[in-house]
Amino acid sequence: DADVTQTPRNRITKTGKRIMLECSQTKGHDRMYWYRQDPGLGLRLIYYSFDVKDINKGEISDGYSVSRQAQAKFSLSLESAIPNQTALYFCATSDLRPGTGELFFGEGSRLTVL
Amino acid sequence: KNQVEQSPQSLIILEGKNCTLQCNYTVSPFSNLRWYKQDTGRGPVSLTIMTFSENTKSNGRYTATLDADTKQSSLHITASQLSDSASYICVVRPAGGGNKLTFGTGTQLKVEL
Numbered sequence: 001d002a003d004v005t006q007t008p009r010n011r012i013t014k015t016g017k018r019i020m021l022e023c024s025q026t027k028g029h030d031r032m033y034w035y036r037q038d039p040g041l042g043l044r045l046i047y048y049s050f051d052v053k054d055i056n057k058g059e060i061s062d063g064y065s066v067s068r069q070a071q072a073k074f075s076l077s078l079e080s081a082i083p084n085q086t087a088l089y090f091c092a093t094s095d096l097r098p099g100t101g102e103l104f105f106g107e108g109s110r111l112t113v114l
Numbered sequence: 115k116n117q118v119e120q121s122p123q124s125l126i127i128l129e130g131k132n133c134t135l136q137c138n139y140t141v142s143p144f145s146n147l148r149w150y151k152q153d154t155g156r157g158p159v160s161l162t163i164m165t166f167s168e169n170t171k172s173n174g175r176y177t178a179t180l181d182a183d184t185k186q187s188s189l190h191i192t193a194s195q196l197s198d199s200a201s202y203i204c205v206v207r208p209a210g211g212g213n214k215l216t217f218g219t220g221t222q223l224k225v226e227l
Contacts, residue, residue, distance in 0.1 A: 004157070042118065042203070042217030043158075090157050101207055101215075102148070105157025 003027045006091050006106035014114050019078040021109045023091030031095070032074040033103070034058075034066060037088040046089075049074055081113045116141040118206050118218035126224045131194055135221045137187040137204030145207045149178050149189045152201040152220065161189070161202075194225045 004025045013019055023032065034046040045058030047066040055066060063085060065077045078085055088110050092103040118139045127133050139147070146165045150158035162171045162178040164187065170179045175198075177190045191198055204218040 040219060042219050044217075045215070092157070100163065101146070102160045102163065103150075103158070103215075105159070107155070107157050 002107060004091055004093055004104055004106035006089075006109045008109060009107065010110045012112045012114065013081055015082055017081050017113075019081050019111065021076045021089055021091075021111070023074045023076070023106060025072050025074075025091075025093045025104075027093050027095075027104060028071075029093035029095045029104070030071065031093060032068065033092045033094070034064075034074070034076045035090045035092060035105075036060065037090060037108075043090065046076065078111075081111075083113045086111060086113045116206070116208065116214075116216045118204055118216045120202075120204050120218040120221050122221060123219075124222040124224070126226060127194055129194060129196060129225050129227055132190065132192050133194060133223065135189045135191075135202050135223070137189070137218055139185050139187070139204070139206045139216070139218075141206040141208050141216055142185070143209040144182075145209045147178075147180060147187050147207075148205045149176070149187075150203040150205060152203060154200070158203055191223075196225050196227070199223060199225045 007022045030051050033048040035043045037043050044060050048056050049068045067075050088108050090108050091106040121136045148163045149161045152158040161176050162173050164171050164180045166182045175192045180187045201220040201222050203220045206216045
C-alpha cells in the first residue's frame with residue numbers, strides 16, 4: 001500500500017459543485033501539504049499543516065479550504081468549483097528533521113471542472 | 115522573485131545514451147536543492163539532495179552537480195534505460211524559508227529503443 005494515499009484519483013465535476021479531495025498517510029509525519037500541478041507550471045502550494053491544530057495558506061489558497069482531521073488525514077475542499085481549478089492535485093508529507101525537508105507525494109488526484 | 119528555470123523543456127534520447135538536465139535558480143541564500151523524478155501518473159520522488167556546500171551527489175546512475183556561485187545545478191543520467199522516461203523537477207529551498215519551496219517546471223525525458 002502507498003504511504004500517502006489520495007482519493008479520488010480522478011474526478012469530473014461541474015461548475016459550482018462542492019468537491020473534496022482526501023489524503024491519508026501512514027508515514028507518521030506531522031507535516032502535510034496540498035499542491036496543484038498545471039502543464040507548463042511548477043507545483044504550487046495551496047495549503048499546509050504542521051500538526052492537527054495548525055493550518056496555513058500557501059501561495060494560491062483562494063477558492064480552496066482544508067481540514068486536518070487527524071495527524072494522518074488532510075482534506076482539500078473546493079466549495080464551488082470553477083473550470084480554472086481543473087488540475088492535478090498532490091498531497092505530500094514531510095518530517096520534522098531540520099535541513100532535509102524531503103516531500104513524500106501521493107499519486108495525485110486529477111480534477112476536471114466542466 | 116525566486117525562480118527556478120529548467121532546460122531543456124523536453125528531451126528524447128536512445129536507450130544506453132547519457133544525458134544532462136540543467137537547473138538555474140535565483141533563490142538566494144538557499145538551504146538545499148533537490149531533484150525529483152515524476153513518472154507519468156505518479157507523484158514526484160526525490161532522487162538527490164544537495165546543500166550549498168556540496169558539489170556533487172550520486173544516486174546510482176543519477177549524478178547531480180551544484181555550482182552555488184553561478185546558481186546552477188545539473189542532473190546527469192548515465193546509460194539511460196526506458197524506465198528513466200519521466201519528468202525531472204528541480205526544487206530549491208531557501209535558507210530560513212520554511213516551506214517556501216520554489217519548483218521548476220521540469221524536463222520531460224523520453225528514452226527510446
